Amino acid sequence: MARLSYLKALQRALADEMARDESVCVLGEDIGVGVNNVTTGLLAKHGPQRVVDTPLSEQAFTSFATGAALAGLRPVIEFQIPSLLFLVFEQIANQAHKFSLMTGGQAKVPVTYFVPGSGSRSGWAGQHSDHPYGLFAHVGVKTLVPATPEDAYGLFLTAIRDDDPVVLFAPAGSLGVRADVDMDSLGPVPLGVGRVHREGADVTVVAVGHLVQAALDVAEQLSDQISVEVFDPRTLYPFDWAGLAASVNKTGRLVVVDDSNRMCGIGGEILAVAAEEMRLAVPPKRVTRPDGAVLPFARELDLAVQPQRDQLLTAVQEVYKSSR
Amino acid sequence: MARLSYLKALQRALADEMARDESVCVLGEDIGVGVNNVTTGLLAKHGPQRVVDTPLSEQAFTSFATGAALAGLRPVIEFQIPSLLFLVFEQIANQAHKFSLMTGGQAKVPVTYFVPGSGSRSGWAGQHSDHPYGLFAHVGVKTLVPATPEDAYGLFLTAIRDDDPVVLFAPAGSLGVRADVDMDSLGPVPLGVGRVHREGADVTVVAVGHLVQAALDVAEQLSDQISVEVFDPRTLYPFDWAGLAASVNKTGRLVVVDDSNRMCGIGGEILAVAAEEMRLAVPPKRVTRPDGAVLPFARELDLAVQPQRDQLLTAVQEVYKSSR
Amino acid sequence: MDEQLYRTMRLIRRFEERAIELVHSGEIVGGIHPYIGQEAIAAGVCAALRDDDVITSTHRGHGHVLAKGSDPVRMLAELTGRATGLNQGRGGSMHAADFSKGIYGANGIVGAGGAIATGAAWAAVKEGSDRVAVSFFGDGAVNQGVLLETFNLAALWRLPVLFVCENNGYATTLTIEQGVAGSITARAAAFGMPAVTVDGTDARAVRDAAAEAVALGRAGGGPSFLECTAYRFDAHHTWEHKARVRYRTDEEVAAGRSRDPLDVQGARLPEGARAVIDAEIEAVLTEAVAFALDSPAPDPAGALDHLYATGLRGRNGIGLFEGVR
Amino acid sequence: MDEQLYRTMRLIRRFEERAIELVHSGEIVGGIHPYIGQEAIAAGVCAALRDDDVITSTHRGHGHVLAKGSDPVRMLAELTGRATGLNQGRGGSMHAADFSKGIYGANGIVGAGGAIATGAAWAAVKEGSDRVAVSFFGDGAVNQGVLLETFNLAALWRLPVLFVCENNGYATTLTIEQGVAGSITARAAAFGMPAVTVDGTDARAVRDAAAEAVALGRAGGGPSFLECTAYRFDAHHTWEHKARVRYRTDEEVAAGRSRDPLDVQGARLPEGARAVIDAEIEAVLTEAVAFALDSPAPDPAGALDHLYATGLRGRNGIGLFEGVR
Ligand SMILES: Cc1ncc(C[n+]2csc(CCOP(=O)(O)OP(=O)(O)O)c2C)c(N)n1
Ligand SMILES: Cc1ncc(C[n+]2csc(CCOP(=O)(O)OP(=O)(O)O)c2C)c(N)n1
Ligand SMILES: [Mg+2]
């Protein structure tokens, strides 16, 4: 067993895939120097033909990667800021995502887009603190949000090996997470398979990304009163509906905690499917960012807009107590 | 009473606002000639300083409008294709939307973005047939989808007069809708106030945009067996949750029909809120586009991907029959 | 070579004319953007290419797809939305693609193909091949950010890509004067790539200029830019055939049409050769139309086939789960 | 004028130095992008502007905001996230704005300010005023599509906007050679606007060039482009103070720092004047720091105040409905 950090896991996954598969290359801003500590050492090892420092032309290099993928490569793109994905939304949702169907299956676009440090990095304010995973799930781009070092490693590997475009969000709040890991057991994690981090009988808490740790804390804190099951979907699209159903049909109670905007977010989707298809004993709840949230700069305000542990705790208690 | 088409209503709203308020101006592609029949006649009337034919530079002219709005104007932008909104997602979601909060209320950005002919226009295939209203609702940009000529007029007026950025989708399937309208009664329609098009006691059907007509047809078809209430939210964000609750708490049964992708769409949000806050007697349902849908070209395929009347009819029947 | 150029142009011209008939008869749904008047550009550029070179095309893409060697029969089946089409009826006019011929697709978004072609050119270089990529686009596209960004990437990394701007004087109804400050070639030149303008109604001139640029690219000399001037004879899109939109005077259209690229090239053929080629092409298109109309429509049950290359299936519109675990 | 230029530069320099101290002491959360070394650009350009002219700025925006006349006291309160800040603590370093001085904000997205400034310039023209707008950006921004598109709009519509590119040789760690094919000024010139390069460490030279461009704009002569060369003395962002990222040699940094724009301008002042100004500035900043640190943090209850100019309130994160009907 070795101590592995989430950030190191990402670094290692990319390094391993580049060593394993010649067709994998990585593009992005300041990746040669490796300012985000994911691409560290890759330039020296693989040279500028496979580790490409790009100008600030996100749209062009995103579709450039599409073209390279159509021609047989497996590009990985690092985006420095989550909102840069807004800038390339056309290139991902309208081009890369649509090639396969529109060409009647002639083409595939195996590109991985990843954001090391999504969500709030305190003090980065309104334009650098979004968590836009729901947007990609909505348009149908495979959307991954690993919460642990093992899953960061495994899902990054899977993303790179996948023949479709995949977006991977590595929440800022997860980068520092460490775990004792059996290095030999690291390997690809399948898409659409969630993970129960803690079993419980009373309430299912679905937590996304860095909020998995918060959910585990809350579960622990409540353990003498309420038996909380913590379900981590790991991939938001495709989503492990069967896995969720197994949990919710057992507990009958559901709370989702999700660090994205409330309206049309993943939290809403989860509640909707539970309402449609699962045996809910009482009304479910979700703890999210507010509708239309923009993160204000000042620390107190920034925190006030993100889902809080005490809100989750209260929601779990309320759902537990409520009855129809 | 006069016969008013939806398209004419949009045209009239824009013409009326431009005549009423000097600060309103309109930008877009081919709007001088008026290829989409909304800006018809405006260039001749107001000249090229207020009716601006733009080069194909959507990103620049969208933020150009932001700058003009910050300086006191009220620009309206016509987008020829729904997916052009993907191209300017950064400019709307990350710039225009965030100015007010980030500046601590110093600034406002009264820009209206509108798409005449959103959704499928049969035969326009994968990149021209999206219905991305859920994306804007998620980020918190005011999102309007009028279903009738009166609402097209009234909501367009409201959008232009609103001090925040507003996106208005005019579904391709609605442009030809006509209604007998008392012209004098035309006026602004408030945001966040839905409309019950048909009262009913058994099942609430929430229909978005052009699907309101489909829902009314289905309601009529089922009228001897099931009393269907047809609720049209008119504005997706802000959403009339109170109005919806009044309907659902009465019927206890809910079906949503929504021409956008299932995952993290407005349909999911509506079901989620109903599950959280309303008195649902039985599990709700939604009829939507599939997850990650890309509209294929061939007519049969294009239709197969859009929500169908018979699917809605079946869903209403199932919800009516089901019990816990 | 002159005959081959003419043959390609004639194929495009008659393909377009037959396609327009099929639009009017309702067999092609959604209409098309006719390429008539610009045939010398596709024909000339593609004459300088090999089968394994890559192109990206536009909303006005039929000419490029045909000139690059796609089967007109399967192409017409695509436009009519048949299962036998190039894209199995999934793409239609605006997304016709043929990867077996290096055709990375028409594209519904103006300016979108440039970066895709440039990425493909990069892949070719990494592979050690001397393949090149060509991106076709209109004069409207030179105002599109992603394309301008792409000029920089291509020049910076000296990639074997040829940017072909078909300047037909209009972006839908917007004139060049209304749309383009400075000049089109200056935009490319600003990034340090050779940029020239040729008469896009003269297929030979286009071919020669393209051949030079392609040779430069194959030799590792980096990207080039070619502006080809021409006049669009027909509507921006066939909806204009019904709608009354006026943005060009009758005189202007007549003048534009008076220099027909097919006549320019046709005049270079030996006596009688033109008629022979015309007859050949006529036969091809008669077959194409018959094949298309005889072909089956795709099965709606497969409406979302190929949505994911991996075969992933999401939920359908009424919520059935398929394939997820 | 020389004294005023120096005063502005000194204010920026000392503001930045104090701000860096506050980053290190944890009073400024999230760090800053220091402007040190580039002061002559903001000072020179803004010296050519009036209060009612508009500017848009960047992630490295403190210099512009101060030079355009914002109160350093409220600016520092903004950086420290106080309710008394320019933006009531909602914006911070990367979004500091002061509409009362025509400052349409720093911006977290590279290249985003250009189109905003150009739209403001258009509004000024429509209003019949002779106000101009200036957009500041870095050398990295000239590869950003939206900015290149904007050059076209500004030139096409002959709008009174001045594009100021601060070429400090790097976009974070990317050198100009790695990032820019062709030249920076050629990009602007391609759209038909005057484009010149000046020494951005010489405030007078910058002011003179800016004044000319501004006069042209006020007179209806359209946009201009000014490339100002300078060297960034400090880190791209203060995280570099802790992280070990090496992309510039010590020699290069030393050489860059050896031409200090404050010394260049300081040398132009009469004997003793520099010390007097320095003392003045010191007092201002002492006050600013004290004011900022004494100011209250914003009330978390108002975290989403101003989310909508209309006062609309959506639901909060636990689902309470506020204000909708
Ligand atoms: C980015 C983008 N903007 C707008 C449109 C709508 N549109 C389709 S074709 C066209 C005009 C294109 O003009 P040009 O590039 O000159 O090509 P041409 O049609 O003349 O061949 C427009 C505005 C689009 N498809 N994509
Ligand atoms: C569109 C965009 N891409 C990337 C970033 C991340 N980023 C912030 S500053 C910066 C470098 C900017 O370089 P330059 O424009 O030269 O300005 P400088 O930092 O040198 O002042 C980068 C890559 C961003 N904020 N916006
Ligand atoms: Mg054109």
Ligand SMILES: [Mg+2]
């Ligand atoms: Mg720089």
